[in-house]
Amino acid sequence: DQQVKQNSPSLSVQEGRISILNCDYTNSMFDYFLWYKKYPAEGPTFLISISSIKDKNEDGRFTVFLNKSAKHLSLHIVPSQPGDSAVYFCAASQIQGAQKLVFGQGTRLTINP
Amino acid sequence: DAGVIQSPRHEVTEMGQEVTLRCKPISGHDYLFWYRQTMMRGLELLIYFNNNVPIDDSGMPEDRFSAKMPNASFSTLKIQPSEPRDSAVYFCASSPILGGIQETQYFGPGTRLLVL
Numbered sequence: 065d066q067q068v069k070q071n072s073p074s075l076s077v078q079e080g081r082i083s084i085l086n087c088d089y090t091n092s093m094f095d096y097f098l099w100y101k102k103y104p105a106e107g108p109t110f111l112i113s114i115s116s117i118k119d120k121n122e123d124g125r126f127t128v129f130l131n132k133s134a135k136h137l138s139l140h141i142v143p144s145q146p147g148d149s150a151v152y153f154c155a156a157s158q159i160q161g162a163q164k165l166v167f168g169q170g171t172r173l174t175i176n177p
Numbered sequence: 178d179a180g181v182i183q184s185p186r187h188e189v190t191e192m193g194q195e196v197t198l199r200c201k202p203i204s205g206h207d208y209l210f211w212y213r214q215t216m217m218r219g220l221e222l223l224i225y226f227n228n229n230v231p232i233d234d235s236g237m238p239e240d241r242f243s244a245k246m247p248n249a250s251f252s253t254l255k256i257q258p259s260e261p262r263d264s265a266v267y268f269c270a271s272s273p274i275l276g277g278i279q280e281t282q283y284f285g286p287g288t289r290l291l292v293l
Contacts, residue, residue, distance in 0.1 A: 066218070100284075107181070107268055107284025108220070153220060163208060164233065165282065169219035 067091045068156050070168035078176050083141040085171050087154030090135065094156040098165065099128060099139050102151040111152070112139070144175045181285035183269050189291045195257040198288045201250055202271030210270040210282060211244055211254050220268070226252065259292045266290070 069088045077083045095116045100108035114121040114128045127140045154168040182201040210225040224234040229246045246252040270282040
């Protein structure tokens with residue numbers, strides 16, 4: 065049972081445009097959400113997070129939006145740059161600081177020049 | 178800091194053989210995690226330790242998998258006997274506790290395992 069789902073295995077965006085990566089979850093107990101970024105032959109690295117008490121968190125070019133009623137979150141990257149080409153994983157936990165993260169399948173983002 | 182170190186980076190073995198994956202967490206981190214990445218299921222948590230003690234191994238697929246953490250600077254994940262369906266990338270991650278809250282998990286580069 066996949067509690068965190070990223071339904072788009074891949075996404076291709078032109079450089080300078082906005083990239084939108086989506087993530088859905090089924091467990092209403094999830095309270096804290098994270099995005100990780102992964103380059104080939106490297107481990108995932110933390111990108112941005114959001115607590116359920118917020119609906120938006122922004123960090124430079126990266127913004128995460130949370131819609132609790134729809135159990136949906138999205139990551140917006142604007143403007144997209146070639147270095148953003150990577151696999152992005154969405155993850156969730158029941159509380160911030162909880163040890164157990166549940167990850168999605170990942171979305172491969174390709175930024176075209 | 179060198180980050181989380183995993184070895185080997187690549188492993189090719191034949192079905193039925195024993196496989197041992199190794200991890201050195203970041204010094205001072207209280208938590209250590211083992212994950213498996215596959216195309217179908219993404220990143221799955223297999224087991225995690227707190228201060229060298231296994232806390233949750235509910236993600237370990239079956240008895241063929243075992244993990245140990247004999248000290249704060251070393252952990253192993255063993256598969257015996259290995260099967261082709263175990264082929265995946267295995268990640269180790271560690272995280273500290275700051276102010277009583279577990280912080281971000283830091284991942285190693287992974288071990289790519291192929292079982293023929």
